[in-house]
Amino acid sequence: MTKAPLIVFTDLDGTLLDHDSYSHAAAAPALMRLREIGAPMILASSKTAAEIAPLRDELDLTAYPAIVENGAGILPAFAKPTVGADDYVRIRTALDQVVPDLRRCFTGFGDMDAQDVARSTGLPLAQARLARQRSFSEPGEWAGNEQERGIFEQALAVMGIAARYGGRYLTLSLGSTKADRMDEIADLYGNPPRIALGDAPNDLEMLMAADYPVLIKNPHAKPLPPLPKKQAYRLLRSTKTGPSGWNHMVLSLISDPTNNKNGA
Template identity: 55%
Template sequence: MTTDYQPPQRPSGPRLIVFSDLDGTLLDHDSYSWAAAEPALGRMRALGIPLILASSKTAAEIAELRAEMGFDHAPAIVENGAGVLAPGAGALNDRSAHEKIRAALAELPAALRQGFTGFSDWSVAEVAQHTGLSPAQAELAARRQFSEPGLWTGSDAGRRAFEAALQAKGIEARQGGRYLTLSFGATKADRMAEITADYRSHPVTMALGDAPNDVEMIAMADHGVVVRNSHGPGIPALPGEKSGRITRTQRPGPEGWRLAVLERIAQEYEEEKEG
């Protein structure tokens, strides 16, 4: 895995590529199950449509999920865009970026630092308790390489000061569906552009997400989908919605995901037949 993704060029490729957030989007917010989305995933596998997972999850977590879903041949965007997991690869041991983030946090004034509690402040058991993951899954989630997700429990003014202090050190704070994630920049959209450029077939792109850290990715796609979020801050109205380029699901999580993806597949492949 590397932060500078440089895959080999392919002479041809799929007509459609789907980029998707995980928690609250393809995975159910409470159960972390994607069962409701399986009919769409199965259709994608049958048609050879790549699924590019894009999440704040670690490479270790995503490698396991990607293989279970049957898309181990596709790259994945990890830790909120801070890194890219190559097809078929697992996590590496380089944690230097994460260690620098932890060092920067330790240098903050106590009044700012105390409002943020990150995964590294918790034991694996506490990560499991906070996230609802199993102990085995929580151990994978704790293997941070590029970022540090956590919870902000201080005031709004304190958060602004906290984020400004970290930004002065080159560290960006991104709000996801559950956690505030700290990293040295790069977004899901940045990685989406890199991966899409790999395909000489110039495929149509679809991106689905449910949280603020998905906005750039959704806005960049040919067809963006805001998946209904009943638990987090959600996503405010986006400019692309007026033209219909960005749509919203009526159902949350993997149910809404399934309907949106199946509809896009039907439209794209029907257009291909008509052409």
């Protein structure tokens, strides 16, 4: 395979997609330019493959893999989503081996029906159904205290299950992150220079694994934690929000990748 000129990894909500309307229309010029130069664009999200696949089709990106469930899995190029892969079965099996008093503190998406997930996430019912179609990770509500959560996480770790707490959900997986998947996918295209775009602290690992990390302005997102000076210097920041900021930053980097100035 011919080496790509560059590769783009992008978060979705609040980044490529507008925070309120979920539209990507403002990013159309940059998306077209990426197609013209033959640069792969990789969607990378906490969403499931079932949620990402229709958007990938809509954006004409089916020829490229996508990172799903926060890096817990990959939706291969041209592939249709599958449900209940071995990773997910392993996670659910491990959950059932945790002592009952702790297990009752965790209510995963697999313990809910679609209406429960819709109430919990605020998603429309149709989207909640897609969010339940999991293959690689299990988010859930935690009802216990911090000490109990520590014991719960330790019990799962013994069985090879990693837990990450994101504020709303405790998410269980086999441990892979978006950053891990970037290496795997970039290798398919000859390891070209990487642009990564995101809007929130949970994108930071992915951003810092890129040659050109771009933080898209999002007033609704939590601020980033304090960064070491070297990382803070590398991080490019947009002044425009959502797909408008995404469009401006990508076009700027394509035209002049040596331009390390913030504020585009």
